[in-house]
Amino acid sequence: MMHAKHLKYAALLIVTGLCASTAQAVKPATNRDTLMEGRRIYEQACAWCHGIGGEGDGPAGWFIGRYTSPRPRNFVNDGYKLRSTASGELPTDQNLFRVITQGIPGVMPAYRSLNERERWQVIAYLKSWNSAFEEETPAPLTFPSAPPGPTEAGIQHGRHLYVKLDCRVCHGDNGEGDGPEATAGHLRDADNLRIRATNLTDPSAWKNGASSHDLLRTLMTGLDGTPMPSYANEFDGQEEALWDLVWYIQSLSGQQGR
Ligand code: HEC
Numbered sequence: 576m577m578h579a580k581h582l583k584y585a586a587l588l589i590v591t592g593l594c595a596s597t598a599q600a601v602k603p604a605t606n607r608d609t610l611m612e613g614r615r616i617y618e619q620a621c622a623w624c625h626g627i628g629g630e631g632d633g634p635a636g637w638f639i640g641r642y643t644s645p646r647p648r649n650f651v652n653d654g655y656k657l658r659s660t661a662s663g664e665l666p667t668d669q670n671l672f673r674v675i676t677q678g679i680p681g682v683m684p685a686y687r688s689l690n691e692r693e694r695w696q697v698i699a700y701l702k703s704w705n706s707a708f709e710e711e712t713p714a715p716l717t718f719p720s721a722p723p724g725p726t727e728a729g730i731q732h733g734r735h736l737y738v739k740l741d742c743r744v745c746h747g748d749n750g751e752g753d754g755p756e757a758t759a760g761h762l763r764d765a766d767n768l769r770i771r772a773t774n775l776t777d778p779s780a781w782k783n784g785a786s787s788h789d790l791l792r793t794l795m796t797g798l799d800g801t802p803m804p805s806y807a808n809e810f811d812g813q814e815e816a817l818w819d820l821v822w823y824i825q826s827l828s829g830q831q832g833r
């Protein structure tokens with residue numbers, strides 16, 4: 576009898592423990608204390624790149640990327656690349672949490688050293704610079720669920736779409752980032768700085784993640800502020816085709832289906 580009771584209690588503890596470790600559970604309310612803590616963390620960890628006033632003009636950021644893309648994000652008035660929301664929309668809190676947790680390959684460190692509460696505090700602080708965050712709560716797009724898995728025919732169809740949709744013009748015939756628009760130096764970002772088309776054969780360098788769901792999200796949302804457009808409209812009502820394109824891209828690095 577005692578024994579069973581203990582077990583039940585232990586199970587309850589495990590369940591509560593699991594909940595506490597999900598990001599939402601520790602998210603503090605946006606009040607004065609949260610913003611003050613967020614500011615302290617921001618000034619220690621982020622300001623040297625993103626600038627003390629959030630304008631993307633910190634000393635290190637300026638030094639590493641004055642003439643090359645990407646510049647550190649300007650939180651006062653820039654758009655965002657890494658979102659689950661439609662092109663032109665603000666990111667969700669979860670999108671911001673993801674980028675701070677995972678960092679951006681090659682340009683921004685991952686901040687797992689901050690605990691989750693601290694990450695939420697810094698998010699509240701950086702949002703406070705852009706009043707658009709108060710006016711609307713950004714809503715994620717609805718993403719089509721994955722069909723059973725990649726087929727050879729699906730990958731072939733994906734290749735066909737890759738050519739038909741002119742992905743190759745920027746990313747190159749074999750996805751190596753060497754399409755004619757890229758090699759001619761025509762690609763520019765929102766700061767009018769030259770930007771490279773991503774090498775699609777090297778998933779470790781991708782900013783928005785490399786799982787099939789991550790790729791689908793990249794294609795539907797686009798990376799705002801760069802020449803990488805959103806393809807949500809092209810695939811409206813043709814979800815299968817979108818997945819074929821995802822699998823073709825993954826096949827370029829031999830990772831289809833992951
Ligand atoms: C070493 C420089 C550096 C540091 C330090 C840094 N960042 Fe960044 N961050 C960048 C750069 C560069 C970009 C732009 C990347 C791009 O556009 O591809 C960026 C982009 C971002 C974005 C925008 C992502 C998007 O969707 O467009 C957020 C949010 C962000 N940083 C938050 C933070 C926070 C919060 C901190 C501190 C905890 C921080 N960064 C520290 C360099 C840095």
Ligand code: HEC
Pocket residue numbers: 645656737740741742743744745746756762770771772773775780781782783784790793794798801802803804806820824
């Ligand atoms: C007009 C040029 C252009 C076209 C057309 C284009 N892209 Fe891109 N794409 C880019 C650029 C530039 C980037 C890099 C953005 C960055 O680094 O911030 C990019 C990034 C990407 C990424 C990497 C995202 C990440 O997580 O880092 C993928 C995947 C991608 N493109 C796939 C495609 C596919 C598939 C198509 C066609 C359906 C396509 N692109 C069409 C220019 C283009």
